[in-house]
Amino acid sequence: MEREPQAPDAAGRALEEAVALAFRVLQLAMGVLVVLFLLSGLFRIGPHETGFVRRFGVLDPTPLGPGAHWGWPVVDEVVRVDRRPRRVVVRTFDLLRDAAAEVRGEAPRREGGLDPARDGYLISGDANLVHVALAARVSVRDPAQRSLVRAVDIEPVVAALLERAAVSAAAHRGIETLLGAGKTDFLADVKAELAAGLEAADLGLGVDQIDLERDLSPPPQVRAAFASVARAGQEADELRARAEAAAARRRSQGSVEAERRRSEARAAAERLAATASADRARFAALLPEWRAQRRTLRERLLSKTLTDAVDGLGEVFLVPEGDLRLRLERDVAELDRRLQEKVLAEEESAGEDEEER
Structure with a gap:
């Protein structure tokens, strides 16, 4: 028998191999697509x-x-x-400024009345006008809530709430407070009002800080008058401070002087008490002798007193009672002898009187 040709089998195997290869390529492609997916x-x-x-x-x-x-x-x-802080500036209450004048550092000038269509302003609690530019720095407090309203542009919302907070805070203060020492409290109230507004709006935002983009200032038409008032207030504060300092110095000096005098008085009182106590003790010791021999004690005390009085003197003259006659001699030895004899005679006479008693 003749063998049949093998060509069809070879063609079939080639076709099978091609299909298998294509299938493997397809599987690989599908795997790559899955991985890429x-x-x-x-x-x-x-x-x-x-x-x-x-x-x-x-x-x-x-x-x-x-x-x-x-x-x-x-x-x-x-x-x-985005958690980065955002800075929102509000110039609604500021004057319209010329860029060239700003570069030169010139303050805006106005004459006549205020044009609301051109210049912004805040009204204080005492119905005065003030100009200011404010800047608020806000950041994300609740990222989840912020993600729900991420499509909302926060700048217009924050600006509107900041304007409302500034109007409310200024309405509770007078112009002198806003331009003077009340700026810090004004900014604190603006921050609190803005924080409350953002919380009510449920934007997931919070207020980090409120700054003065441009400081509070009166209208240009009355700037000189306000400057004079401010200078007068500063001078009054300086005078008050100097007066308080002088009063404090005087109080301090008075306290020191009073303490010094109290110390001196206490020392003098102690010395006087000690002297009085010593005199009392000395008199108490002499009291029995005084009661027993009064004249003798008197003469002895008188003699001691005279001796103490003339101790250290070169010459002593005793003046008797009655007429005084002075006899001046170069040699006073005889006079001294007579005086001594007289003193001895008086002492002997005093002793005899005491014995008779």
């Missing part, structure tokens, strides 16, 4: 961002920190919340 779920959260995943339209409240993350493609939607 899964890789498409990779995303990155920036260093200043907080991320959230919305799956089938439902927000997952779990925050995602900075770095790489993965979510299901198509099914998950990534929501990024």
